[in-house]
Amino acid sequence: DVKVTQSSRYLVKRTGEKVFLECVQDMDHENMFWYRQDPGLGLRLIYFSYDVKMKEKGDIPEGYSVSREKKERFSLILESASTNQTSMYLCASSLSTSGTAEQFFGPGTRLTVL
Amino acid sequence: QKEVEQNSGPLSVPEGAIASLNCTYSDRGSQSFFWYRQYSGKSPELIMFIYSNGDKEDGRFTAQLNKASQYVSLLIRDSQPSDSATYLCALLGWGKLQFGAGTQVVVTP
Numbered sequence: 677d678v679k680v681t682q683s684s685r686y687l688v689k690r691t692g693e694k695v696f697l698e699c700v701q702d703m704d705h706e707n708m709f710w711y712r713q714d715p716g717l718g719l720r721l722i723y724f725s726y727d728v729k730m731k732e733k734g735d736i737p738e739g740y741s742v743s744r745e746k747k748e749r750f751s752l753i754l755e756s757a758s759t760n761q762t763s764m765y766l767c768a769s770s771l772s773t774s775g776t777a778e779q780f781f782g783p784g785t786r787l788t789v790l
Numbered sequence: 791q792k793e794v795e796q797n798s799g800p801l802s803v804p805e806g807a808i809a810s811l812n813c814t815y816s817d818r819g820s821q822s823f824f825w826y827r828q829y830s831g832k833s834p835e836l837i838m839f840i841y842s843n844g845d846k847e848d849g850r851f852t853a854q855l856n857k858a859s860q861y862v863s864l865l866i867r868d869s870q871p872s873d874s875a876t877y878l879c880a881l882l883g884w885g886k887l888q889f890g891a892g893t894q895v896v897v898t899p
Contacts, residue, residue, distance in 0.1 A: 707885075709886070709887075711889075716798065716891055717891060718794075718878065718889045718890055718891035718892055719834070719878070719880075719887075719889040720889075721886055721887070721888075724885075724886055726885070734886065766833055766834075778824075778836045778839070779836070779887060781833035781834050781835070782833060783832070783833055784833050
């Protein structure tokens with residue numbers, strides 16, 4: 677079974693703090709993704725990566741950065757957390773970006789910024 | 791206009807009945823479509839995908855795609871209380887998924 681893990685289920689940070697969200701997958705997948713999920717808005721793509729050290733902006737990259745130094749690990753960084761970044765953050769991975777490639781999701785990190 | 795539109799619900803369905811969920815999209819170039827199920831407090835999991843016009847069946851689930859009319863639907867036959875969840879429609883474009891906001895389904899005994 678594919679397993680995608682995220683470093684924390686719940687996280688509380690203060691405005692202005694630097695926040696790191698870690699994601700690890702154990703199936704040698706090429707592609708990894710970071711989404712945020714908000715009520716009524718669905719999942720929105722923040723950043724994704726096709727390969728080590730590669731990154732592509734998604735639909736809402738502002739205020740975020742990412743790092744992929746190893747194939748299995750994809751980190752999301754909030755340089756200076758703000759209250760509007762309070763959300764559920766979901767990491768996903770897929771074997772490829774072909775038309776039928778399934779994305780497997782981690783359990784999510786619920787981030788609250790005070 | 792959102793690229794992927796779903797009725798947010800909740801869609802209330804009696805146990806044993808058919809649940810019908812609809813999704814419309816604006817990008818005519820989209821080729822692959824996915825239905826994910828998300829239980830409350832959990833992450834999404836794939837139910838099925840479809841990329842050809844017509845119907846695709848998998849157990850109690852049937853996905854229907856009509857590219858000319860730009861909609862994809864999901865039918866859940868013999869609905870069970872365990873089907874109560876939010877169902878997310880997604881389409882694949884440029885190597886990334888575009889998700890709808892989801893339809894909440896509540897199956898009542």
